[in-house]
Amino acid sequence: MVPEMEAAMNAHITDMYCYYKNVYQRMDVKKCLAGSTFNSGFIEFYCQVFEFVETFTRICPDLEALISEETRATIFLMPRSRVFAKGWPEWNSHRGSEYMHANRLTCPNQLQFIMMQGPLAADIESRKRSTIEKAWWMMKEERTEFIVMLCKTVETVERDGQTVQLEKCAQYFPEEQGQILQFDRLKVTCAEKTTPNREVIVRKLSAEFEGLSAFNVTHFQHIEWPDHSVPREYDGNIFILKQIRKSLEAIVVHCSAGVGRTGTFVYAEVAYQTLANNGCMDPAAVLRQVRDSRAMAIEKEIQLAYGNMLVYHYADVGMLTVENARHFESMKNGMIKFREVEHILNARNKEKDESREYLKREGMARKKNVKKNVKKNEKKHKKKSKDATVDATQDDASELRTAGGSEDESEMEFDPEFVEENKHLPDSWPWQQHDDVPKKVKKRSCCVIM
Incomplete structure (x- = not known):
């Protein structure tokens, strides 16, 4: 790496670390709790965990690939657990790069997860290349059996009081049974589609690269998990976790950036296995383990609490000690309180957006009135100037007549x-x-x- 570039990147890393550290230290949740009347010990516990568990430490040194393909520059890669698209061929007349924005995590029972950003389509304006084929190539090399997608390709969000559609992930798979998608030298077919519950869609997919044999994967898509938040139910994630636990190969999990929803899902499985093996589980230790593999995994305190509630809901009664049973029992009310806090914060944010929109409209109206008044004053001034000119001309003509002349x-x-x-x-x-x-x-x- 060029020394100047390395120094610049190190400075950027330091700035970003300080930024995110400050963000977590001045959490809106605590501000909201200041005016609440209910017991907030449960929520404060998860706030403290967030403050003391480091979000990330080091960055991926593959800057060339990062510049060409990575779109979320604030999500850094942990070098120890990086996953590559091994043997990625040099297609499309550009240099092949094995770079993938993905990290591997191995659970206590040796179950492996690959946490990654959602595949991205090519963007001509930003000169970003598509990562769809490379993602499928990585899954072929890893012999992946299960893909867990925790987002929609396009999601509805509110920004500045307006509802907008944002692309969270490229359409890298066919949605309907019998449908085929072609990506240059890759063909993906949907052989089967089922909906076991209202939160999850299961697809049987077949992917085939040109000149190579096809491979099959089972694709789980959770369609009721909002970004930066948690689902209202637990059944969808419990269903997926029970289905994938039997896998002998690495399981690919992704959302949009591959940290918030993805980190929460993987955290739940790691916490479950830790609890099953040891009879107890420390949320801070598990969170640190997940973040040591995937930087910034789990973005919100409520996501951390939701991950623990997942463990409570699908853990066997026999594996819970008396102490853990009491802890999880207290989590029920705590999760309800957490949702109340989130609801309050969302309401406040909505009020802020509405106030901002109101002020914006008022400002535009005032600006319009000011322009109108300026134009009115200009017309009045021009009229006065014209009248003054006419009066001066009439005075000159009068003087001329007095002298015996004519105008x-x-x-x-x-x-x-x-x-x-x-x-x-x-x-x-x-x-x-x-x-x-x-x-x-x-x-x-x-x-x-x-």
Whole structure:
């Protein structure tokens, strides 16, 4: 790496670390709790966990690939657990790169997860290349059996009081049974589609690269998990976790950036296995383990609490000690309180957006009125100037009449005697060359009007 570039990136890393550290230390949740009346010990516990567990430490050094393909520059890669698209061929007349924005995590029972950003389509404006084929190639090399998608390709969000559609992930798979999608040298077919519950869609997919044999994967899509938040139910995630736990190969999990929803899902499985093996589980230790593999995994305190509630809901009764059973029992009310806090925060944010929109409208209206008044004043000023000019012209005409003259140039005549007396003078004077100087002379004694 070029020394100057390395120094610049190190400075950028330091700035970003300080930024996110400050964000977590001044959490809105605590501000909301200051005015609440219910017991907030459960929520404060998860706030403290967030403050003391580091979000990330180091960055992926593959800057060339990061610049060409990575779109979320604030989500850094942990070098120890990086996953590559091994043997990625040099197609499309550009240098092949094995870079993938993905990290591997191994659970206590050796179950493996690959947490990654959602595949992205090519963007001409930002000169980003598509990562769809490379993602499928990585899954082929890893012999992946299950893909867990925790987002929609396009999601509805509110920004500044307006509802907008944002693309969270490329359409890298066919949605309907029998449908086929072609990506250059890759063909993906949907052989089967089922909906076991209202939160999850299961698809049987077949992917085939040109000249290579096809491979099959089971694709789980959770469609009721909002970004930066948690689902209202637990059944969908419990269903997926029970289905994938039997896998012998790495399980690919992604959302949009591959940290919030993805980190919460993987955290739940790691916490479950830790609880099953040890009879107890420390949320801070599990969170640190997940973040050591995937930087910034789990974005919100409520997501951390939801991950623990998932463990409570699908853990066997026999594996819970008395102490853990009490802890999880207290989590029920705590999760309800957490949702109340989130609801309060959402309501406040909505009020802020509405106030911002109101002020924006008022500001535009005031700006419009100011412009209108300015134009009105300009017209009034022009009218006054015009009236003043007319009055001045009328005064000059009055003075001319008083002197025995006329303001009408057509009434002026040459004085023959004056012309005869001055015939020796040049025919043209310099001042006569200007069009705005009248050339007729008023018939008056010793008076020339120009």
